[in-house]
Amino acid sequence: MRLAEIGFEAPARLLARYGLALQRVDAGTPIPGSFWGDEEAGIIGTTVYARDDTPVHSLLHEAGHLIVLPPERRNEVHTDATDSVAEEDATCYLQIVLADELPGVGRERLMDDMNAWGYTFRLGSAQAWFGEDAANARQWLVEHGLLNQDGQPAFS
Known part of the structure:
Protein backbone atom coordinates (compact mmCIF):
# COMPACT_ATOMS: atom_id res chain seq x y z
CA MET A 1 0.00 0.00 0.00
CA ASN A 75 16.87 16.86 16.20
CA GLU A 76 20.16 14.96 15.87
CA VAL A 77 18.67 12.36 13.51
CA HIS A 78 19.59 12.35 9.85
CA THR A 79 18.75 9.23 7.82
CA ASP A 80 19.69 6.60 10.44
CA ALA A 81 18.01 6.83 13.82
CA THR A 82 19.48 4.03 15.90
CA ASP A 83 21.84 1.10 16.27
CA SER A 84 19.88 -0.21 19.26
CA VAL A 85 18.22 -3.61 18.86
CA ALA A 86 15.65 -2.69 21.52
CA GLU A 87 14.70 0.52 19.68
CA GLU A 88 14.54 -1.31 16.32
CA ASP A 89 12.23 -3.96 17.76
CA ALA A 90 10.10 -1.27 19.42
CA THR A 91 9.92 0.59 16.11
CA CYS A 92 8.69 -2.50 14.26
CA TYR A 93 6.08 -3.20 16.93
CA LEU A 94 4.91 0.41 17.03
CA GLN A 95 4.54 0.68 13.26
CA ILE A 96 2.19 -2.31 13.33
CA VAL A 97 0.09 -0.82 16.13
CA LEU A 98 -0.01 2.60 14.46
CA ALA A 99 -1.31 1.07 11.22
CA ASP A 100 -4.66 0.69 13.00
CA GLU A 101 -4.76 4.49 13.37
CA LEU A 102 -4.78 5.00 9.57
CA PRO A 103 -8.12 4.50 7.81
CA GLY A 104 -7.95 1.72 5.25
CA VAL A 105 -4.62 0.34 6.48
CA GLY A 106 -4.71 -1.72 9.70
CA ARG A 107 -2.14 -4.04 11.17
CA GLU A 108 -2.91 -7.10 9.03
CA ARG A 109 -2.40 -5.23 5.76
CA LEU A 110 0.72 -3.57 7.10
CA MET A 111 2.24 -6.87 8.22
CA ASP A 112 1.52 -8.37 4.79
CA ASP A 113 3.36 -5.44 3.22
CA MET A 114 6.25 -5.80 5.68
CA ASN A 115 6.60 -9.46 4.68
CA ALA A 116 6.44 -8.61 0.97
CA TRP A 117 9.12 -5.93 1.38
CA GLY A 118 11.44 -8.36 3.12
CA TYR A 119 11.44 -7.55 6.83
CA THR A 120 13.02 -10.56 8.50
CA PHE A 121 11.89 -12.05 11.77
CA ARG A 122 13.10 -15.19 13.55
CA LEU A 123 9.69 -16.82 13.24
CA GLY A 124 9.45 -16.15 9.50
CA SER A 125 6.78 -13.44 9.31
CA ALA A 126 5.72 -10.16 10.85
CA GLN A 127 2.50 -11.82 12.05
CA ALA A 128 4.33 -14.62 13.86
CA TRP A 129 6.83 -12.20 15.41
CA PHE A 130 4.12 -9.75 16.52
CA GLY A 131 1.90 -12.48 18.00
CA GLU A 132 4.50 -14.79 19.50
CA ASP A 133 7.93 -13.19 19.85
CA ALA A 134 7.55 -9.46 20.45
CA ALA A 135 6.76 -9.27 24.17
CA ASN A 136 10.07 -7.49 24.80
CA ALA A 137 9.25 -4.81 22.20
CA ARG A 138 5.75 -4.32 23.59
CA GLN A 139 7.08 -4.06 27.16
CA TRP A 140 9.73 -1.54 26.04
CA LEU A 141 7.00 0.63 24.51
CA VAL A 142 4.87 0.40 27.65
CA GLU A 143 7.83 1.25 29.90
CA HIS A 144 8.62 4.29 27.74
CA GLY A 145 5.02 5.51 27.83
CA LEU A 146 4.35 4.93 24.11
CA LEU A 147 1.75 2.18 24.62
CA ASN A 148 -0.71 1.80 27.45
CA GLN A 149 -1.12 -1.50 29.30
CA ASP A 150 -3.76 -2.58 26.74
CA GLY A 151 -1.21 -2.20 23.93
CA GLN A 152 -2.86 0.88 22.47
CA PRO A 153 -0.92 4.04 21.50
CA ALA A 154 -0.44 6.42 24.39
CA PHE A 155 -0.33 9.77 22.64
CA SER A 156 1.49 12.57 24.38
Missing part, protein backbone atom coordinates in the same frame (compact mmCIF):
# COMPACT_ATOMS: atom_id res chain seq x y z
CA ARG A 2 1.35 3.39 -1.04
CA LEU A 3 0.64 6.83 0.41
CA ALA A 4 -1.18 7.76 -2.80
CA GLU A 5 -3.85 5.23 -1.77
CA ILE A 6 -4.54 6.79 1.63
CA GLY A 7 -3.39 10.38 1.14
CA PHE A 8 -1.16 12.49 3.35
CA GLU A 9 -3.78 14.03 5.63
CA ALA A 10 -4.35 11.13 8.06
CA PRO A 11 -0.65 10.22 8.34
CA ALA A 12 0.24 13.89 8.91
CA ARG A 13 -2.32 14.11 11.73
CA LEU A 14 -0.99 10.90 13.27
CA LEU A 15 2.62 12.11 13.19
CA ALA A 16 1.62 15.50 14.59
CA ARG A 17 0.32 13.71 17.71
CA TYR A 18 3.97 12.87 18.40
CA GLY A 19 5.35 16.29 17.54
CA LEU A 20 6.51 15.18 14.08
CA ALA A 21 5.90 16.70 10.66
CA LEU A 22 5.23 14.89 7.39
CA GLN A 23 6.78 16.56 4.35
CA ARG A 24 5.50 15.57 0.93
CA VAL A 25 8.24 15.21 -1.69
CA ASP A 26 7.49 15.73 -5.39
CA ALA A 27 7.35 12.69 -7.66
CA GLY A 28 10.71 11.75 -9.11
CA THR A 29 12.61 13.78 -6.53
CA PRO A 30 15.01 11.96 -4.20
CA ILE A 31 13.59 11.63 -0.70
CA PRO A 32 15.74 13.48 1.85
CA GLY A 33 17.00 11.36 4.71
CA SER A 34 16.03 8.04 3.11
CA PHE A 35 18.16 5.17 4.41
CA TRP A 36 17.05 2.75 1.68
CA GLY A 37 16.66 5.23 -1.18
CA ASP A 38 14.17 4.88 -4.02
CA GLU A 39 10.63 5.44 -2.73
CA GLU A 40 11.41 4.69 0.91
CA ALA A 41 10.60 7.33 3.55
CA GLY A 42 13.31 9.52 5.02
CA ILE A 43 13.88 11.21 8.36
CA ILE A 44 15.73 14.36 9.30
CA GLY A 45 15.17 15.85 12.73
CA THR A 46 11.47 15.80 13.52
CA THR A 47 10.38 15.55 9.88
CA VAL A 48 9.44 12.43 7.94
CA TYR A 49 9.77 12.78 4.16
CA ALA A 50 7.70 10.77 1.71
CA ARG A 51 6.29 10.75 -1.82
CA ASP A 52 3.02 9.44 -3.20
CA ASP A 53 4.81 6.19 -4.09
CA THR A 54 6.25 5.71 -0.58
CA PRO A 55 4.97 2.51 1.04
CA VAL A 56 2.85 3.11 4.14
CA HIS A 57 4.96 0.59 6.07
CA SER A 58 8.06 2.65 5.26
CA LEU A 59 6.46 5.87 6.45
CA LEU A 60 5.34 4.25 9.72
CA HIS A 61 8.70 2.58 10.27
CA GLU A 62 10.72 5.75 9.85
CA ALA A 63 8.23 7.74 11.94
CA GLY A 64 8.44 4.99 14.55
CA HIS A 65 12.19 5.48 14.78
CA LEU A 66 11.64 9.11 15.71
CA ILE A 67 8.78 8.32 18.08
CA VAL A 68 10.80 5.85 20.15
CA LEU A 69 13.58 8.39 20.61
CA PRO A 70 13.40 10.87 23.46
CA PRO A 71 12.34 14.24 22.01
CA GLU A 72 15.72 15.78 22.87
CA ARG A 73 17.50 13.27 20.58
CA ARG A 74 15.22 13.70 17.56
Whole structure:
Protein backbone atom coordinates (compact mmCIF):
# COMPACT_ATOMS: atom_id res chain seq x y z
CA MET A 1 0.00 0.00 0.00
CA ARG A 2 1.35 3.39 -1.04
CA LEU A 3 0.64 6.83 0.41
CA ALA A 4 -1.18 7.76 -2.80
CA GLU A 5 -3.85 5.23 -1.77
CA ILE A 6 -4.54 6.79 1.63
CA GLY A 7 -3.39 10.38 1.14
CA PHE A 8 -1.16 12.49 3.35
CA GLU A 9 -3.78 14.03 5.63
CA ALA A 10 -4.35 11.13 8.06
CA PRO A 11 -0.65 10.22 8.34
CA ALA A 12 0.24 13.89 8.91
CA ARG A 13 -2.32 14.11 11.73
CA LEU A 14 -0.99 10.90 13.27
CA LEU A 15 2.62 12.11 13.19
CA ALA A 16 1.62 15.50 14.59
CA ARG A 17 0.32 13.71 17.71
CA TYR A 18 3.97 12.87 18.40
CA GLY A 19 5.35 16.29 17.54
CA LEU A 20 6.51 15.18 14.08
CA ALA A 21 5.90 16.70 10.66
CA LEU A 22 5.23 14.89 7.39
CA GLN A 23 6.78 16.56 4.35
CA ARG A 24 5.50 15.57 0.93
CA VAL A 25 8.24 15.21 -1.69
CA ASP A 26 7.49 15.73 -5.39
CA ALA A 27 7.35 12.69 -7.66
CA GLY A 28 10.71 11.75 -9.11
CA THR A 29 12.61 13.78 -6.53
CA PRO A 30 15.01 11.96 -4.20
CA ILE A 31 13.59 11.63 -0.70
CA PRO A 32 15.74 13.48 1.85
CA GLY A 33 17.00 11.36 4.71
CA SER A 34 16.03 8.04 3.11
CA PHE A 35 18.16 5.17 4.41
CA TRP A 36 17.05 2.75 1.68
CA GLY A 37 16.66 5.23 -1.18
CA ASP A 38 14.17 4.88 -4.02
CA GLU A 39 10.63 5.44 -2.73
CA GLU A 40 11.41 4.69 0.91
CA ALA A 41 10.60 7.33 3.55
CA GLY A 42 13.31 9.52 5.02
CA ILE A 43 13.88 11.21 8.36
CA ILE A 44 15.73 14.36 9.30
CA GLY A 45 15.17 15.85 12.73
CA THR A 46 11.47 15.80 13.52
CA THR A 47 10.38 15.55 9.88
CA VAL A 48 9.44 12.43 7.94
CA TYR A 49 9.77 12.78 4.16
CA ALA A 50 7.70 10.77 1.71
CA ARG A 51 6.29 10.75 -1.82
CA ASP A 52 3.02 9.44 -3.20
CA ASP A 53 4.81 6.19 -4.09
CA THR A 54 6.25 5.71 -0.58
CA PRO A 55 4.97 2.51 1.04
CA VAL A 56 2.85 3.11 4.14
CA HIS A 57 4.96 0.59 6.07
CA SER A 58 8.06 2.65 5.26
CA LEU A 59 6.46 5.87 6.45
CA LEU A 60 5.34 4.25 9.72
CA HIS A 61 8.70 2.58 10.27
CA GLU A 62 10.72 5.75 9.85
CA ALA A 63 8.23 7.74 11.94
CA GLY A 64 8.44 4.99 14.55
CA HIS A 65 12.19 5.48 14.78
CA LEU A 66 11.64 9.11 15.71
CA ILE A 67 8.78 8.32 18.08
CA VAL A 68 10.80 5.85 20.15
CA LEU A 69 13.58 8.39 20.61
CA PRO A 70 13.40 10.87 23.46
CA PRO A 71 12.34 14.24 22.01
CA GLU A 72 15.72 15.78 22.87
CA ARG A 73 17.50 13.27 20.58
CA ARG A 74 15.22 13.70 17.56
CA ASN A 75 16.87 16.86 16.20
CA GLU A 76 20.16 14.96 15.87
CA VAL A 77 18.67 12.36 13.51
CA HIS A 78 19.59 12.35 9.85
CA THR A 79 18.75 9.23 7.82
CA ASP A 80 19.69 6.60 10.44
CA ALA A 81 18.01 6.83 13.82
CA THR A 82 19.48 4.03 15.90
CA ASP A 83 21.84 1.10 16.27
CA SER A 84 19.88 -0.21 19.26
CA VAL A 85 18.22 -3.61 18.86
CA ALA A 86 15.65 -2.69 21.52
CA GLU A 87 14.70 0.52 19.68
CA GLU A 88 14.54 -1.31 16.32
CA ASP A 89 12.23 -3.96 17.76
CA ALA A 90 10.10 -1.27 19.42
CA THR A 91 9.92 0.59 16.11
CA CYS A 92 8.69 -2.50 14.26
CA TYR A 93 6.08 -3.20 16.93
CA LEU A 94 4.91 0.41 17.03
CA GLN A 95 4.54 0.68 13.26
CA ILE A 96 2.19 -2.31 13.33
CA VAL A 97 0.09 -0.82 16.13
CA LEU A 98 -0.01 2.60 14.46
CA ALA A 99 -1.31 1.07 11.22
CA ASP A 100 -4.66 0.69 13.00
CA GLU A 101 -4.76 4.49 13.37
CA LEU A 102 -4.78 5.00 9.57
CA PRO A 103 -8.12 4.50 7.81
CA GLY A 104 -7.95 1.72 5.25
CA VAL A 105 -4.62 0.34 6.48
CA GLY A 106 -4.71 -1.72 9.70
CA ARG A 107 -2.14 -4.04 11.17
CA GLU A 108 -2.91 -7.10 9.03
CA ARG A 109 -2.40 -5.23 5.76
CA LEU A 110 0.72 -3.57 7.10
CA MET A 111 2.24 -6.87 8.22
CA ASP A 112 1.52 -8.37 4.79
CA ASP A 113 3.36 -5.44 3.22
CA MET A 114 6.25 -5.80 5.68
CA ASN A 115 6.60 -9.46 4.68
CA ALA A 116 6.44 -8.61 0.97
CA TRP A 117 9.12 -5.93 1.38
CA GLY A 118 11.44 -8.36 3.12
CA TYR A 119 11.44 -7.55 6.83
CA THR A 120 13.02 -10.56 8.50
CA PHE A 121 11.89 -12.05 11.77
CA ARG A 122 13.10 -15.19 13.55
CA LEU A 123 9.69 -16.82 13.24
CA GLY A 124 9.45 -16.15 9.50
CA SER A 125 6.78 -13.44 9.31
CA ALA A 126 5.72 -10.16 10.85
CA GLN A 127 2.50 -11.82 12.05
CA ALA A 128 4.33 -14.62 13.86
CA TRP A 129 6.83 -12.20 15.41
CA PHE A 130 4.12 -9.75 16.52
CA GLY A 131 1.90 -12.48 18.00
CA GLU A 132 4.50 -14.79 19.50
CA ASP A 133 7.93 -13.19 19.85
CA ALA A 134 7.55 -9.46 20.45
CA ALA A 135 6.76 -9.27 24.17
CA ASN A 136 10.07 -7.49 24.80
CA ALA A 137 9.25 -4.81 22.20
CA ARG A 138 5.75 -4.32 23.59
CA GLN A 139 7.08 -4.06 27.16
CA TRP A 140 9.73 -1.54 26.04
CA LEU A 141 7.00 0.63 24.51
CA VAL A 142 4.87 0.40 27.65
CA GLU A 143 7.83 1.25 29.90
CA HIS A 144 8.62 4.29 27.74
CA GLY A 145 5.02 5.51 27.83
CA LEU A 146 4.35 4.93 24.11
CA LEU A 147 1.75 2.18 24.62
CA ASN A 148 -0.71 1.80 27.45
CA GLN A 149 -1.12 -1.50 29.30
CA ASP A 150 -3.76 -2.58 26.74
CA GLY A 151 -1.21 -2.20 23.93
CA GLN A 152 -2.86 0.88 22.47
CA PRO A 153 -0.92 4.04 21.50
CA ALA A 154 -0.44 6.42 24.39
CA PHE A 155 -0.33 9.77 22.64
CA SER A 156 1.49 12.57 24.38
